[in-house]
Amino acid sequence: MDIQHVNVKLMVQNPEDADLEPLIPVFHRWIQDQECEELLLDVADYRHVPAGPGVVLIGHEANYSVDNADNRLGVRYNRKALLDGNLQDRLEQAVRAAIGACQRLEDDSTLNGSIRFNRREMEMFINDRLLAPNSNRTREALEPEIRALCQRLFGGAEYFLGHGESDPRKLFSVSISTEKAFKPNELLENLLV
Amino acid sequence: MKASNAFWAEQLAGQIPEGLAREIEIFETELRLRRQGKIEERVFAETRLRRGAYGQRYDSGQRHDGKKVQKLLYPSGSLTKGPNTLWDAPGMQRIKIPGGGLNARQLETLAELAEEYSDGIAHVTTRQDVQLHYVHIDDTPSLMRRLAAAEITTREACGNSVRNVTACPFAGVCQDETFDVTPYSRALSKFLLGHPDCQNFGRKFKPSFSGCSEHACGLANMHDLGLVAVERTVDGVKKRGFQMYVGGGLGTVPYQAKLFDSFVPVEELLPLAQAIARVFAQYGEKKNRNRARIKFLVNDLGIEKFRELVLEERKNLPPDPRWTEYVQTAEGFREEPLSAGGTIPAGDSEDFRQWIRTNIRPQRQEGYATVTVALPLGDITAQQLRDLADIVRKYTNETVRTAVEQNFVIRWVSCADLSEIYRDLKAAGLSTAGAGTIVDVTTCPGTDTCKLGISSSRGLAAELRKRLAEQSFNLDAAVENLHIKVSGCFNSCGQHHVADLGFYGVSRKMAGYAVPHFQVVLGGEWEHNAGSYGLPMMAIPSKNIPEVVTRLTNRYLAARKKGESFRDFIKRIGKAEVKNLLEDLTRPPAEQSDRGFFRDWNDPREYSLGDMGVGECAGEVVSSVDFGLAAAERQVFEAQLALEAGDYHRAWQMGYQSMLQAAKSLVAAELPGISDDPEQIVQEFRTRFYETQKFFDPFAGGKFAHYLFAAHRNVEAPRHPEKARFLIEEAQLFIEASHSCYYRMGTPVTV
Numbered sequence A: 001m002d003i004q005h006v007n008v009k010l011m012v013q014n015p016e017d018a019d020l021e022p023l024i025p026v027f028h029r030w031i032q033d034q035e036c037e038e039l040l041l042d043v044a045d046y047r048h049v050p051a052g053p054g055v056v057l058i059g060h061e062a063n064y065s066v067d068n069a070d071n072r073l074g075v076r077y078n079r080k081a082l083l084d085g086n087l088q089d090r091l092e093q094a095v096r097a098a099i100g101a102c103q104r105l106e107d108d109s110t111l112n113g114s115i116r117f118n119r120r121e122m123e124m125f126i127n128d129r130l131l132a133p134n135s136n137r138t139r140e141a142l143e144p145e146i147r148a149l150c151q152r153l154f155g156g157a158e159y160f161l162g163h164g165e166s167d168p169r170k171l172f173s174v175s176i177s178t179e180k181a182f183k184p185n186e187l188l189e190n191l192l193v
Numbered sequence B: 001m002k003a004s005n006a007f008w009a010e011q012l013a014g015q016i017p018e019g020l021a022r023e024i025e026i027f028e029t030e031l032r033l034r035r036q037g038k039i040e041e042r043v044f045a046e047t048r049l050r051r052g053a054y055g056q057r058y059d060s061g062q063r064h065d066g067k068k069v070q071k072l073l074y075p076s077g078s079l080t081k082g083p084n085t086l087w088d089a090p091g092m093q094r095i096k097i098p099g100g101g102l103n104a105r106q107l108e109t110l111a112e113l114a115e116e117y118s119d120g121i122a123h124v125t126t127r128q129d130v131q132l133h134y135v136h137i138d139d140t141p142s143l144m145r146r147l148a149a150a151e152i153t154t155r156e157a158c159g160n161s162v163r164n165v166t167a168c169p170f171a172g173v174c175q176d177e178t179f180d181v182t183p184y185s186r187a188l189s190k191f192l193l194g195h196p197d198c199q200n201f202g203r204k205f206k207p208s209f210s211g212c213s214e215h216a217c218g219l220a221n222m223h224d225l226g227l228v229a230v231e232r233t234v235d236g237v238k239k240r241g242f243q244m245y246v247g248g249g250l251g252t253v254p255y256q257a258k259l260f261d262s263f264v265p266v267e268e269l270l271p272l273a274q275a276i277a278r279v280f281a282q283y284g285e286k287k288n289r290n291r292a293r294i295k296f297l298v299n300d301l302g303i304e305k306f307r308e309l310v311l312e313e314r315k316n317l318p319p320d321p322r323w324t325e326y327v328q329t330a331e332g333f334r335e336e337p338l339s340a341g342g343t344i345p346a347g348d349s350e351d352f353r354q355w356i357r358t359n360i361r362p363q364r365q366e367g368y369a370t371v372t373v374a375l376p377l378g379d380i381t382a383q384q385l386r387d388l389a390d391i392v393r394k395y396t397n398e399t400v401r402t403a404v405e406q407n408f409v410i411r412w413v414s415c416a417d418l419s420e421i422y423r424d425l426k427a428a429g430l431s432t433a434g435a436g437t438i439v440d441v442t443t444c445p446g447t448d449t450c451k452l453g454i455s456s457s458r459g460l461a462a463e464l465r466k467r468l469a470e471q472s473f474n475l476d477a478a479v480e481n482l483h484i485k486v487s488g489c490f491n492s493c494g495q496h497h498v499a500d501l502g503f504y505g506v507s508r509k510m511a512g513y514a515v516p517h518f519q520v521v522l523g524g525e526w527e528h529n530a531g532s533y534g535l536p537m538m539a540i541p542s543k544n545i546p547e548v549v550t551r552l553t554n555r556y557l558a559a560r561k562k563g564e565s566f567r568d569f570i571k572r573i574g575k576a577e578v579k580n581l582l583e584d585l586t587r588p589p590a591e592q593s594d595r596g597f598f599r600d601w602n603d604p605r606e607y608s609l610g611d612m613g614v615g616e617c618a619g620e621v622v623s624s625v626d627f628g629l630a631a632a633e634r635q636v637f638e639a640q641l642a643l644e645a646g647d648y649h650r651a652w653q654m655g656y657q658s659m660l661q662a663a664k665s666l667v668a669a670e671l672p673g674i675s676d677d678p679e680q681i682v683q684e685f686r687t688r689f690y691e692t693q694k695f696f697d698p699f700a701g702g703k704f705a706h707y708l709f710a711a712h713r714n715v716e717a718p719r720h721p722e723k724a725r726f727l728i729e730e731a732q733l734f735i736e737a738s739h740s741c742y743y744r745m746g747t748p749v750t751v
């Protein structure tokens, strides 16, 4: 399977206190400065929709958002354009991009630390039902690759891989959590090893 | 863009009707040819439009990011999918939903597509379509195949074609309808889809069905072809038919449809529609897009002549067995309940009772009700679509429709199930009360995604919705039942003309800056199938619009007579009084350090018109053009007062004068000594602004200049009310275009 379109979502700490409005100027600034590797285009505001995509930074190759799908608030990286390399490379690219976005948001002085990540949970989705239907077969095929990535990402530390929702209509997903809070910098460094 | 694009054709082989599969294959080939430069971009643009694949804001490859105009350097470089439309730029995919009818599987398909090709949101439009935004053109064939496998087509969702055939979402279950129009809307939709007689229109053609003439649901009066169900007894036998209206439409200048026939028997529906299509294709304007809708043809010919041409065409039509076959097949349409009827529960919470009051409508079939799912700004998430699919399966035989108020209507819900369905909707975030009330603000996409947007209609609608929802428990019934509709520009996609309180986006210069504004349009009528259109009152800065709503509704509550509608109230107090009430809101705040006032809703960028850059602060110096345009605004207002007073001659004259004044102001910037002679003004305006295209709107071209030229030519023509109203609308648009032109002229000439 030539799996593409990896999504990674890192969960926000204290989601009930998070205010998404200040994200709008932040994302506009990212566009002004073209902060990311992708060509950044526009900001879509869906705060009015319950459990929706929240505030989305639309890019050509990928979208970044602070998304509240399933009432789980998190920073999401949604890869749209195709990537070269093997699946391990694609998983890694999406994880890096999502962590990078979290770091930028946490470091943004205009947000006054209002968005922080809980550093224990992430979700991974494949946004293509034909290549990766939400089935056991996809799980069996992808799990070794995801585990290999987690092994590197967490530097051999313990992590838990949970199955996402079983509804076959939903995107294939897994949840990844750690006992110990991870440091974004360390994770990125681990991936270099 | 999607890795799976290469595999969907094979995956869905046998699941797509042959004709549709072939069409999508052809479209895919056209995409390939365009990539190789073997199809001209204009031709390709119309090709994709006829398949519902629209352009989107910033697709020219540049965007003002608040500081500067940024070039968007896409990987496909300068390859285009239409004039000035880059290949890689995200687009909008419109999906036709005839009569708004959907089943659970189709809802699930829309959910998948929203998630995989768009940004996770499906948007219900004011014409019962569904739109997905930020879609890459390369993904559209796969998207269309997946829709086709679910029996949905995007064919002729845009372009110069027969658009979605809309119908009242309560058809078949409404207490007031004459009969269920659903089968007939389906038959017409099927018959006209891809019909050879509908392939050569100069513009789009929008049909609509309504079950009765009193209520709004079908909005027959504002459609190119409006059909209202009526019955007639012939030789003691009740016969079904339609009042047929033609030539209605909103757009820049709204036209009320004309009655073509007070009774068209159902068996004549298809052939007569075909004859109308032929006359439109044959006689309708082709070169000038701005006069190509059927409303201009009907208006220019007069309804009698138009009718004569159609009836002549009808006589010559070769008989087509589908005329009866489609209608008879469609008449077999039945909707049945899933479970036995019941009674509406009293409810144990205030939220539930409020929802019952505003979102539930008892059906004509005892024991059943419709449930309106109110969508904020017409938006629904992929997960909510799946939840909705589960809900319509659980409680009904999958009977759900989209509504022109950008909601879903679930039909045939047993009243005994209302408590339970409320719980399920609540869990899905779909139980918002206030459907069809003032809280349920309708809006077009505006500057969020539309290339023509001037002000943020969605931003304003979201703000109004939020503020009104906070007060929803305390709203007086007279205010609660008002309608607010917002469009991002004069094109009326948000249907602002038929709202009690309508707004459309314009811009004005203040202190040297462009500032987003909305024209306040009052006195429209939603009921009686969009019975009458409101008139623009004055332009107010966007950030002051919530205060406009507060003042107008408070004044209405305080001063209305018993039983007086908002429309009648506005008529009674008059435009001058409304202007007094709102005048101070036209001005910027004294403290201008608050830059938020100069920005649009939910958009922190410095506001700019298109990518024309930031206005330089010219301090408090007011230019002669500013003064001239303000005078033109005053004159058009006086024209409205004259119209209100029934003085059509003066109304027409003042409207004309206001255009002359605006034109003169622009000319004076280049030719300071210009006289008051209309001939000289028009001549100079033509040479300096029209022929040089300086006055041209980026999208409407020279359309607004023609309003002045036509009025100048017809200065001696006899006046009647409708002509005076049209002229005032045109004058208003001419003045708006003059403001935009002045903005484009750069640093103002100062006095």
Ligand code: SF4
Residues within 6 Å of the ligand: B444, B445, B446, B447, B450, B451, B452, B453, B454, B457, B487, B488, B489, B490, B491, B492, B493, B494
């Ligand atoms: S009314 Fe104007 S801004 Fe709104 S969708 Fe129509 S063209 Fe676009």
